[in-house]
Amino acid sequence: MKLVLQAERVVAGDGNKPIESGAVLIDNGRIVAVDRQSEIASAIDEFTDVIDAPGQTIMPGLVEVHTHMHCTAEPDAYEKMIIDDDQTLLMRASVAVRKSLLSGVTTMRDLGSRNQIAFPIKHAINHGIIPGPRLLVTGTPITTTAGHCNMFGTEADTTEQVISAVRTQAKMGADHIKIMSTGGNFTPRSNTREAQYSYETIQAAVEDAERLGMTVAAHCHGTVGVKNCIDAGVHHLVHCSWLSSDPTKEYDYDPKLADAIAAAGQYVDPTIALAPLRYDANPGDPVFQPGGVYQHLPQRYSILRDMLDRGVKFIAGLDAGMPQGRFGEHAWVPRTMVEELGVSPMDALVSSTKTSAEALGVADVTGTIKPGKSADIIVVDGDPTVDIKALHTVSTVLMSGHVVKRSGVPLV
Numbered sequence: 359m360k361l362v363l364q365a366e367r368v369v370a371g372d373g374n375k376p377i378e379s380g381a382v383l384i385d386n387g388r389i390v391a392v393d394r395q396s397e398i399a400s401a402i403d404e405f406t407d408v409i410d411a412p413g414q415t416i417m418p419g420l421v422e423v424h425t426h427m428h429c430t431a432e433p434d435a436y437e438k439m440i441i442d443d444d445q446t447l448l449m450r451a452s453v454a455v456r457k458s459l460l461s462g463v464t465t466m467r468d469l470g471s472r473n474q475i476a477f478p479i480k481h482a483i484n485h486g487i488i489p490g491p492r493l494l495v496t497g498t499p500i501t502t503t504a505g506h507c508n509m510f511g512t513e514a515d516t517t518e519q520v521i522s523a524v525r526t527q528a529k530m531g532a533d534h535i536k537i538m539s540t541g542g543n544f545t546p547r548s549n550t551r552e553a554q555y556s557y558e559t560i561q562a563a564v565e566d567a568e569r570l571g572m573t574v575a576a577h578c579h580g581t582v583g584v585k586n587c588i589d590a591g592v593h594h595l596v597h598c599s600w601l602s603s604d605p606t607k608e609y610d611y612d613p614k615l616a617d618a619i620a621a622a623g624q625y626v627d628p629t630i631a632l633a634p635l636r637y638d639a640n641p642g643d644p645v646f647q648p649g650g651v652y653q654h655l656p657q658r659y660s661i662l663r664d665m666l667d668r669g670v671k672f673i674a675g676l677d678a679g680m681p682q683g684r685f686g687e688h689a690w691v692p693r694t695m696v697e698e699l700g701v702s703p704m705d706a707l708v709s710s711t712k713t714s715a716e717a718l719g720v721a722d723v724t725g726t727i728k729p730g731k732s733a734d735i736i737v738v739d740g741d742p743t744v745d746i747k748a749l750h751t752v753s754t755v756l757m758s759g760h761v762v763k764r765s766g767v768p769l770v
């Protein structure tokens with residue numbers, strides 16, 4: 359069935375100027391035309407569904423590159439992950455994907471969940487059993503014995519074991535590979551500052567993943583682990599925290615390494631909105647004290663700003679499921695880019711749509727509003743190119759052309 363969306367403006371997600379009094383014509387789940395309303399008007403007939411959104415903005419659905427869909431997103435995330443049975447985790451994940459979709463996320467990558475959760479959830483979405491975004495999964499993260507996120511289920515120590523783990527995830531249906539280059543805060547006794555693998559081992563994982571047509575995202579906090587990922591040609595550097603091996607120091611940022619990331623075209627997912635300052639999202643919620651990975655956020659932000667200035671491409675990941683990364687609050691990623699890094703609202707929006715879709719390898723299908731692409735579209739109140747906070751109020755969501763939320767009312 360034909361559908362026309364009309365609003366005060368259309369932001370295509372490609373960085374170009376918005377189309378004022380814009381409209382998008384959709385047929386059979388695909389975008390047919392995007393233009394001024396006056397140009398689309400002739401395509402409207404008695405069988406066309408028209409959604410009129412005066413004062414609002416039509417834009418691509420958000421592309422979220424970093425979630426853990428079976429985690430609680432609360433301070434108990436680790437404990438619940440350990441004790442909950444698979445049935446509970448499946449139910450939690452099915453709620454999380456719906457919540458994300460209704461908040462405007464139309465493409466989402468799970469960056470590490472247990473295999474028995476990740477693959478059935480993807481299957482259930484693809485077969486219309488539960489509502490959710492276009493979902494890409496990594497299966498379980500690959501980590502060392504007792505390493506970061508070992509409780510997800512895949513421990514591999516030697517290069518041979520890591521290659522075998524990559525192949526196992528590919529066989530089970532992973533779209534991408536997640537590997538833990540350093541320890542992480544989520545896992546007791548893992549060391550955030552030190553490398554878990556040599557660069558040779560990570561490089562072997564990258565080579566084998568590439569052979570299988572897969573992208574590798576690597577968790578890296580310590581600079582030694584960041585450097586290993588750069589040298590190994592990892593496609594996505596996750597967190598990229600530049601923590602010093604010296605526990606008396608916090609950061610150990612090397613601008614030359616940032617230049618190397620930019621030159622190699624590696625993407626960075628800085629999980630910028632997960633820092634412990636976002637409690638004001640829900641007034642009355644527990645206030646989290648600064649701590650964990652980042653003690654000094656202003657310094658963290660100035661490092662990230664410098665990386666951007668050197669041409670590093672940022673992609674948008676909330677790390678949803680981890681404490682404070684609540685599903686449905688993905689808009690905090692572009693918002694934090696604007697508020698803390700001084701990125702323009704348009705650039706933050708492009709990072710959260712087009713650039714993230716490119717990084718996930720789905721840019722030919724989604725990420726911008728362009729004829730031929732899937733109609734993964736949202737309508738937001740106000741103008742996000744002026745005030746990025748507009749992304750928090752998503753009134754209408756189209757997933758592959760299906761209206762799953764209309765004028766604020768969820769239909770799934």
Ligand SMILES: [Zn+2]
Nearest residue numbers: 424426469677
């Ligand atoms: Zn994560």
